[in-house]
Amino acid sequence: MSKQFPQELVDEVIDNLNNPRDLRACSLVSSKWLERSRRKLFANVALNTWNFDKWQRNIPPGSNGVSAYVRSLTLRQAQSIISLEPETLMGIMDHLTSFRRLEVLLLHDVNFDDLFDGPSLIRCFGHFGISAKSLHLHGIRTDISTMLFFVSLFPNLDHLTISSPMLSKLSGVIEVPIGVLPLRGTLRLSRFWATNYTLLQGILLIPLHLEEISVTHSQIADSGILNRLIEACAPTLKKVELAHLTSGTCHTLILYRIGPLMAY
Incomplete structure (x- = not known):
């Protein structure tokens, strides 16, 4: 009976399904339903140290399998004795390198x-830099130089989100990767403590061609650093969002400098 339906209608039905159980059922209807169902079912994948083994047992590695449908990948540190460290990731590297069409990478x-x-x-993340357009870093524990180096592994970014960073080694010289490409598109920063503003100093050391800047739900110890960030991006900047800033909030200080740009 499925042969009686135009493929466009089949695709429309599948695209409007969100329940994994329904999508799995559709994948069993016929070969015409299989690819579209897999594309929707495996578009967003979340892996952590609890379910790596399950993924390995059920999903064969290789870019010609279901891994080819993954567009968004979340890697999360689970509350277990197994930590998300190089040895853990290297153990599933055949699977990670199968995500050849990944567009969004989220690290928690x-x-x-x-x-x-x-x-x-x-070794663990460089292969994602070829295709990834969007990078989300939440609760990453690192120093500023390592953060900048990690971002530099993704030369094709048009969206970078950093939230709740746990920065160490706040003093000392910030090392900028040699030959780092300009940061383009959108930069979103949220849930920064007052001491995290030094990350903005590091970002200011790399080329910036940003079109949108968003800083929300943060404590700003030095309002001037935001001014300098906006001024550095002025030639390409189209939108600024400032919301829920405390401890030296700088709405007034910035607004008069950005002219026709939208800020709220």
């Missing part, structure tokens, strides 16, 4: 500090 609560160095970051 990963400890870069003392676990990852430059070579291990390249």
Whole structure:
């Protein structure tokens, strides 16, 4: 009976399904339904140290399998005795390198500090930099230089989000990666403590061609640093969002400098 339906109608039905159980059922209807169902079912994948083994047992590695449908990948540190460290990721590297069409990478609560160095970051995450357009870093424990180095592994970014960073080594010289490409598109910063503003100093050391800047739910110890960030991006900047800033909030200080740009 499925042969009686135009493929466009089948695709429309599947695209409007969100329940994984329904999508799995659709994938069993016929070969015409299979690819579209897999594309929707595996578009967003979340892996942590609890379910790596399950993924390995059920999903064969290789870019020609279901891994080819993954567009958004979340890697999270689970509350277990197994930490998300280089050895853990290298154990599933055949699977990670199968995500050849990945567009969005989200890292949650990963400890870069003392676990990852430059070579291990390249081995574990460098292959994502070819296709990834959007990078989200939440609760990453690291120093500023390592953070900048990690971002430099993704030369094709048009969206960078950093929230709740746990920065170490706040003093000392910030090292900027050699030959780092300009940061383009959108930069979103949220849930910064007052001491985290030094990350903005590091960002100011790299080329910036940003079109949108968002800083929300943060404590700003030095309002001037935001002014300098906006001024550095002025030639390409189209929108600024400032909301829920405390401890020296700088709405007034910035607004008069950005002219026709939108800020709220």
